[in-house]
Amino acid sequence: MADTITMQVARYRPGQEAEPVFQSYDVPLRKEWAVLDGLNHIKDHVDGTLSYRWSCRMGICGSCGMTVNGSPVLSCATFLTDYAPGPVRVEPLRNFPVVRDLVVDIGDFMAKLPSVKPWLIRDDEPPEGEYLQTPDELDDYKKFSMCINCMLCYSACPVYALDPAFVGPAAIALAQRYNLDSRDEGAADRRDVLSSAEGVWACTFVGECSTACPKGVDPAGAIQRYKLTAATHALKDFLLPRGAR
Amino acid sequence: MSTFHNVVVVGGGGAGLRAAIAVAEANPRLTVAVVSKVYPMRSHTVSAEGGAAAVAGPDDSLEEHLYDTISGGDWLVDQDAAEAFVQEAPRELLRLEHWGCPWSRQRDGRIAVRAFGGMKKKRTWFAADKTGFHMLHTLFQTTLSNPDVVRYDEWFVTSLLVDDGQVYGVVAIELATGRVETVIANAVILCTGGCGRVFPFTTNANIKTGDGMALAYRAGAPLKDMEFVQYHPTGLPFTGILITEAARAEGGWLLNKDGYRYLQDYDLGTPTPHPVLRSMELGPRDRLSQAFVHEHDKGRTTDTPYGPIVHLDLRHLGAEVIDAKLPFVRELCSKYENIDPVKELIPVRPVVHYMMGGVHTDIHGATSLTGLYAAGEVACVSINGANRLGSNSLPECLVFGARAGQAAAEFVTSTRTAPGAAVYAQARDAQRLLEREFARHAEGSHIGGRERIADIRTEMQTAMENGAGIYRDGESLAKAADRLRDLRERFGRATVDDRSRTFNTEAVALLELSFMLDVAESIVVSALHRGESRGAHQRTDFPGRDDERFLAHSLVRRTPDGGGLVDYMPVKITQWPPGERVYGR
Amino acid sequence: MTYVKPISTLWWLRRPSYFLFALRELSSVFVAWFVVYLLMLVSAISAGPEAYHRFLDWSTGRVLVLNVVALLFVLLHAVTWFNLAPRAMVVPHVPPVVVLVLHYLLWLGLSAALAWVVLR
Ligand SMILES: Cc1cc2nc3c(=O)[nH]c(=O)nc-3n(C[C@H](O)[C@H](O)[C@H](O)COP(=O)(O)OP(=O)(O)OC[C@H]3O[C@@H](n4cnc5c(N)ncnc54)[C@H](O)[C@@H]3O)c2cc1C
Ligand code: SF4
Ligand code: FES
Numbered sequence: 001m002a003d004t005i006t007m008q009v010a011r012y013r014p015g016q017e018a019e020p021v022f023q024s025y026d027v028p029l030r031k032e033w034a035v036l037d038g039l040n041h042i043k044d045h046v047d048g049t050l051s052y053r054w055s056c057r058m059g060i061c062g063s064c065g066m067t068v069n070g071s072p073v074l075s076c077a078t079f080l081t082d083y084a085p086g087p088v089r090v091e092p093l094r095n096f097p098v099v100r101d102l103v104v105d106i107g108d109f110m111a112k113l114p115s116v117k118p119w120l121i122r123d124d125e126p127p128e129g130e131y132l133q134t135p136d137e138l139d140d141y142k143k144f145s146m147c148i149n150c151m152l153c154y155s156a157c158p159v160y161a162l163d164p165a166f167v168g169p170a171a172i173a174l175a176q177r178y179n180l181d182s183r184d185e186g187a188a189d190r191r192d193v194l195s196s197a198e199g200v201w202a203c204t205f206v207g208e209c210s211t212a213c214p215k216g217v218d219p220a221g222a223i224q225r226y227k228l229t230a231a232t233h234a235l236k237d238f239l240l241p242r243g244a245r
Numbered sequence: 246m247s248t249f250h251n252v253v254v255v256g257g258g259g260a261g262l263r264a265a266i267a268v269a270e271a272n273p274r275l276t277v278a279v280v281s282k283v284y285p286m287r288s289h290t291v292s293a294e295g296g297a298a299a300v301a302g303p304d305d306s307l308e309e310h311l312y313d314t315i316s317g318g319d320w321l322v323d324q325d326a327a328e329a330f331v332q333e334a335p336r337e338l339l340r341l342e343h344w345g346c347p348w349s350r351q352r353d354g355r356i357a358v359r360a361f362g363g364m365k366k367k368r369t370w371f372a373a374d375k376t377g378f379h380m381l382h383t384l385f386q387t388t389l390s391n392p393d394v395v396r397y398d399e400w401f402v403t404s405l406l407v408d409d410g411q412v413y414g415v416v417a418i419e420l421a422t423g424r425v426e427t428v429i430a431n432a433v434i435l436c437t438g439g440c441g442r443v444f445p446f447t448t449n450a451n452i453k454t455g456d457g458m459a460l461a462y463r464a465g466a467p468l469k470d471m472e473f474v475q476y477h478p479t480g481l482p483f484t485g486i487l488i489t490e491a492a493r494a495e496g497g498w499l500l501n502k503d504g505y506r507y508l509q510d511y512d513l514g515t516p517t518p519h520p521v522l523r524s525m526e527l528g529p530r531d532r533l534s535q536a537f538v539h540e541h542d543k544g545r546t547t548d549t550p551y552g553p554i555v556h557l558d559l560r561h562l563g564a565e566v567i568d569a570k571l572p573f574v575r576e577l578c579s580k581y582e583n584i585d586p587v588k589e590l591i592p593v594r595p596v597v598h599y600m601m602g603g604v605h606t607d608i609h610g611a612t613s614l615t616g617l618y619a620a621g622e623v624a625c626v627s628i629n630g631a632n633r634l635g636s637n638s639l640p641e642c643l644v645f646g647a648r649a650g651q652a653a654a655e656f657v658t659s660t661r662t663a664p665g666a667a668v669y670a671q672a673r674d675a676q677r678l679l680e681r682e683f684a685r686h687a688e689g690s691h692i693g694g695r696e697r698i699a700d701i702r703t704e705m706q707t708a709m710e711n712g713a714g715i716y717r718d719g720e721s722l723a724k725a726a727d728r729l730r731d732l733r734e735r736f737g738r739a740t741v742d743d744r745s746r747t748f749n750t751e752a753v754a755l756l757e758l759s760f761m762l763d764v765a766e767s768i769v770v771s772a773l774h775r776g777e778s779r780g781a782h783q784r785t786d787f788p789g790r791d792d793e794r795f796l797a798h799s800l801v802r803r804t805p806d807g808g809g810l811v812d813y814m815p816v817k818i819t820q821w822p823p824g825e826r827v828y829g830r
Numbered sequence: 831m832t833y834v835k836p837i838s839t840l841w842w843l844r845r846p847s848y849f850l851f852a853l854r855e856l857s858s859v860f861v862a863w864f865v866v867y868l869l870m871l872v873s874a875i876s877a878g879p880e881a882y883h884r885f886l887d888w889s890t891g892r893v894l895v896l897n898v899v900a901l902l903f904v905l906l907h908a909v910t911w912f913n914l915a916p917r918a919m920v921v922p923h924v925p926p927v928v929v930l931v932l933h934y935l936l937w938l939g940l941s942a943a944l945a946w947v948v949l950r
Pocket of ligand 2: 055147150151169209216217219
């Protein structure tokens with residue numbers, strides 16, 4: 001194994017570059033090193049001006065999503081040796097405006113998230129103790145509750161690239177996380193946004209979101225499931241008189 | 246530019262979000278802001294794995310949780326605070342359930358609880374082994390439903406606005422634009438988390454740089470019990486990623502290089518095939534980490550390129566239990582160590598994990614400065630004493646986050662002192678001062694040459710590990726203090742190459758390093774003064790506990806020349822006089 | 831001042847899944863054609879045998895090629911939708927593959943019945 005690997009890192013400093021340029025750095029190639037460790041090596045020892053986000057370095061905080069050799073990944077959970085002999089091309093996540101170097105602006109997602117009401121909705125007062133929920137009922141939505149908001153799915157989604165109004169995979173998965181929770185009664189409140197043209201129907205099942213997702217959330221599955229729900233509701237609305245719905 | 250909110254919460258982790266909700270609930274007319282250097286759901290609470298303790302079953306009692314907490318903390322626990330804590334923890338965890346937290350369940354649909362280190366009963370609520378993740382996302386999503394909570398995401402707080410002993414807001418840098426902003430307020434709640442990054446090998450995320458402790462310290466609030474730093478016995482070598490205590494609670498064993506369950510040699514009980522509460526692998530963290538050091542001294546650990554290790558054995562639990570209860574452990578092992586715990590041993594070593602000390606507060610989260618509150622890991626209410634029990638910290642964030650929020654809301658509602666001209670003058674000056682500081686670091690120094698931020702940071706971490714590790718003595722601490730003084734001088738020459746205003750992470754690293762240097766010094770000076778061994782503070786030159794002199798909290802205050810002045814305040818004892826800590830007997 | 835990367839003209843060639851996505855988007859034209867063709871067929875039938883035969887004669891050659899292409903696109907659609915059926919319809923305690931196989935079986939059965947009616 002060679003003892004170094006070349007990282008080609010996209011640099012964009014507003015005011016300095018009109019568009020991103022690549023800068024190459026040689027970093028040690030170690031078995032344990034994630035792509036993020038390579039970046040940290042650059043930042044600490046070679047070039048302090050490189051900017052990127054990271055925090056937990058254990059694949060759970062969702063900060064460190066980047067495009068590595070063309071695919072959206074968590075840079076703390078993707079290893080340099082997988083790209084040996086290199087070079088490793090590191091770019092910001094696609095489909096988001098680039099703020100600086102590898103930092104992207106996720107404001108669009110943060111603004112859309114509340115629109116699907118991803119919180120528990122109940123009309124009644126909570127009970128003295130807990131709401132009962134069996135392990136099976138928990139399993140119904142568990143997968144969709146695993147989202148770390150890392151934005152890899154948005155980066156992989158061609159629909160989002162072409163139509164930025166698309167609510168998008170993670171937000172819809174989170175809406176479904178509550179819709180399918182036995183304790184929640186808010187499905188009707190989420191219906192308008194989810195079954196709009198910018199909601200599930202914008203998706204044509206590319207499936208790349210679920211491939212990209214590092215946490216097995218399967219947002220594509222969440223969307224397809226909701227399509228069936230939305231279609232059933234539309235049919236009911238059409239066939240049944242108001243009172244009987 | 247400046248904005249105004251009645252209450253500003255600094256930090257969007259478990260404590261910060263809970264505090265913000267509490268303010269909004271206490272008085273809907275108040276505006277509350279959450280200022281956080283990362284998006285709230287990136288806060289370090291997200292990494293917590295094992296669970297959150299609160300009395301749940303009929304076979305458990307508040308008394309027992311209280312006793313475990315007090316004895317676990319080696320009697321350096323304020324018992325009135327711990328009483329409030331054990332009493333309110335169940336209600337707080339239930340509220341989280343009502344907000345949608347996906348707690349793991351029993352077959353009949355009720356909450357499930359698991360065993361945890363140092364706890365005599367099963368009382369740790371969990372959401373598989375991603376408890377902190379689920380709690381944080383539940384809290385974050387709940388705040389989304391509350392339009393009264395205004396967020397300032399990716400704003401880095403650099404100082405507190407103080408006038409005449411009262412706090413009136415914060416100065417912050419908006420990272421995306423580099424603009425210096427001030428948020429003026431009637432009260433500030435610090436919820437900035439711990440400071441594990443002061444050490445080289447830690448489970449803590451990159452953001453845990455003790456900012457809030459330094460902010461308060463600089464503003465004149467004392468820090469309490471800073472010498473108590475918790476080592477967790479089971480971190481993965483190299484990365485420092487935590488293998489949760491739940492792995493041992495579910496029945497995992499710690500083995501030395503001969504495959505021997507070595508804890509039996511350290512007065513922690515006798516090995517049994519099934520886990521026994523408060524015994525062996527379910528002993529408290531301080532004792533387990535200390536046992537590791539002794540094993541190492543006896544030559545019974547295994548050497549690796551990333552330091553000596555022992556092994557955690559989960560193989561006998563089988564794939565089914567591991568997948569149901571510890572899926573994240575399996576994921577982390579396979580990703581970062583390339584091993585499968587179902588079939589292989591996990592290499593582990595003690596790793597810096599948690600700060601028992603912090604900003605001194607009363608049981609309402611109030612600090613010594615009017616208008617300044619603190620909660621979560623940044624604070625020291627004194628429920629953790631000399632050693633925190635695993636799974637007490639997440640509920641602490643909730644209980645005291647809520648208390649601090651309520652107290653701040655009450656304070657603001659009842660007093661309403663308006664910030665004076667001095668505060669606005671400080672706000673106006675903030676920008677100029679920060680810019681001057683950056684200009685100085687950007688130019689670098691002509692005398693003595695340039696210094697890299699990372700070099701100073703690494704040397705600080707090494708100094709802390711060598712001088713103030715699991716075992717320390719007067720000499721090692723004095724040496725660490727010298728090193729830190731030297732590093733502070735070199736910090737003056739640290740250079741920032743990045744001149745951009747947009748997302749300047751190098752400038753952030755500089756500010757974080759200056760915070761960490763303050764925190765490191767406060768740890769060392771507090772440790773130097775405590776001439777005894779208690780909980781996580783083990784002095785080889787003072788091997789015994791000394792209740793006569795040191796059944797007291799240390800308080801360190803910053804002196805004008807930047808040094809730390811230590812004095813002591815008594816521990817509050819209501820019902821349990823100091824006794825022997827007994828495990829496994 | 832952020833930088834927004836322009837979408838390259840050949841982005842849809844980057845991944846097989848993107849290519850299929852582009853194909854499905856394109857297929858709408860052919861699906862529309864199929865509908866038009868069907869309507870023309872119905873109107874030809876209702877106009878009597880002569881018109882019907884004229885329509886059939888017209889439906890050879892280029893029109894036939896067009897129809898074959900359209901059929902392929904409709905099949906692409908059908909297969910996509912069938913393959914995602916198990917993700918859309920989550921039936922408790924029934925493995926997804928069963929849902930999938932049942933869908934294909936149903937399709938096969940209906941097609942066979944139709945073929946029997948037409949070719950009898
Ligand atoms: C790996 C790991 C596992 C753990 N597991 C458990 C467990 O199982 N059970 C348990 O009880 N405890 C556990 N703990 C401990 C517990 O998770 C933490 O003590 C707790 O989450 C701290 O929460 P907090 O709200 O105080 O701080 P954090 O969650 O760390 O949040 C700090 C917040 O402050 C903000 N902030 C910091 N500085 C600034 C600044 N200068 N300007 C603006 N914002 C700032 C950050 O952005 C962040 O939002 C674990 C800890 C670790 C490291
Ligand atoms: S769904 Fe998956 S890929 Fe998308 S944000 Fe959530 S965790 Fe990331
Ligand atoms: S750094 Fe947290 S997910 Fe990678």
